[in-house]
Amino acid sequence: AQSVTQPDIHITVSEGASLELRCNYSYGATPYLFWYVQSPGQGLQLLLKYFSGDTLVQGIKGFEAEFKRSQSSFNLRKPSVHWSDAAEYFCAVGRGGANNLFFGTGTRLTVIP
Amino acid sequence: DAGVIQSPRHEVTEMGQEVTLRCKPISGHDYLFWYRQTMMRGLELLIYFNNNVPIDDSGMPEDRFSAKMPNASFSTLKIQPSEPRDSAVYFCASSLLSGGAYNEQFFGPGTRLTVL
Numbered sequence: 001a002q003s004v005t006q007p008d009i010h011i012t013v014s015e016g017a018s019l020e021l022r023c024n025y026s027y028g029a030t031p032y033l034f035w036y037v038q039s040p041g042q043g044l045q046l047l048l049k050y051f052s053g054d055t056l057v058q059g060i061k062g063f064e065a066e067f068k069r070s071q072s073s074f075n076l077r078k079p080s081v082h083w084s085d086a087a088e089y090f091c092a093v094g095r096g097g098a099n100n101l102f103f104g105t106g107t108r109l110t111v112i113p
Numbered sequence: 114d115a116g117v118i119q120s121p122r123h124e125v126t127e128m129g130q131e132v133t134l135r136c137k138p139i140s141g142h143d144y145l146f147w148y149r150q151t152m153m154r155g156l157e158l159l160i161y162f163n164n165n166v167p168i169d170d171s172g173m174p175e176d177r178f179s180a181k182m183p184n185a186s187f188s189t190l191k192i193q194p195s196e197p198r199d200s201a202v203y204f205c206a207s208s209l210l211s212g213g214a215y216n217e218q219f220f221g222p223g224t225r226l227t228v229l
Contacts, residue, residue, distance in 0.1 A: 034217065036220075041222075042222060042223075043117070043204055043206075043220030043221050043222050043223055044156075044204070044206075044218075044220040045220070046217040046218075046219075049217060090156065100146070100158055100161055100169065101158070101218065102158075103155065103156040103158075104155075105155040106155060106156070
């Protein structure tokens, strides 16, 4: 069965600093991987997704993620964090042939001035 | 497009009352999902539909929960009777599976339910 682990519950970074949010998945075949962001009081918005091909995926708002099969990871990165990036970030995995997703428990990002 | 629409945005009710949450998916989407989000359990998939047919309801917590999708543009999630432990934010999402490709789910703003 597929599953997703986000080891960090809460991360605090300074504005302008770089960011990396960790995501590890468990799935036997090639996974479909997603990162979503949830701002306070809002629904989830897709940041980026990986299906196949180039393992470095670019998303919206300056985010990128790298798929590493050997490490079963799909970490989210941003070179310079802005105060508006403060939110909750969810990694999710899907499987081919089905359209449902399994979400991680989320990582809350706090950005300090 | 207006995106996924959910109503009400907030609902406060008393234990034992019936609660109905509503969702209008994005026009043309053929999948609809209901999620529940709590601090303790995170984001849980309750049920999802494909072309108005329930595909997987294994996440529905118990018989007090029911969901329907009478047509492509409307779905309801009903809790009867409601209990305090049902307090959560309920999200509806929709997506379009085209050409065998896995497409993103678009989420509504959620309904915050409080059961007193």
